[in-house]
Amino acid sequence: MKETEVLWRELVTKKEEFLHILRILNHYYEMRGETKSKQYAFRRHLADSSPESVQIFFSRLGPFEYQVACRVLPEEQVETWIHIDGIAEERERLKQIGNTEHPVFSLVCLGDLFALTLPSTLRI
Known part of the structure; x- marks a missing residue:
């Protein structure tokens, strides 16, 4: 695997x-006035889409960090x-305390x- 290759996993359920x-x-972004970016417009379109019309992929970067990749079919x-x-x-x-x-x-x-998620062959 190349150093820059990302291992994606697809969310098929949920x-x-x-x-x-x-x-x-x-x-949250709307309340802060952060609505002018192209990415916000995409995320708004994605959130308003039906679950059947979207593909959602994750790659774990750290214990709590993920790279997310999505498309609306x-x-x-x-x-x-x-x-x-x-x-x-x-x-x-909270568990620690x-x-x-x-x-x-x-x-x-x-x-x-x-x-x-399930393993995916997605390449970006």
Whole structure:
């Protein structure tokens, strides 16, 4: 494997959960006024798409960091970005102090979805 080659995994199930996470993040960006970028427009379009019409790929970069690649079918264009899984990070911190009853444990996070992914031959 080349040093720059990324090992992608595809999310085949639970796409609605990913789109829900994306809608929450988009709402956050809207509140901050960060809506003028091309990437925001794509992510808005993606979040408004049906789960059946999207392809979602992840590559793990670190314990809480993921590279995300998505496309809305039938388009060929793939957009990528980095996602920091703050939910999983907070779960880890709370476990370390012995608090496993916090509501953060009931939220679906990107790490949960990554655990469901399948190997992919995607090349970007």
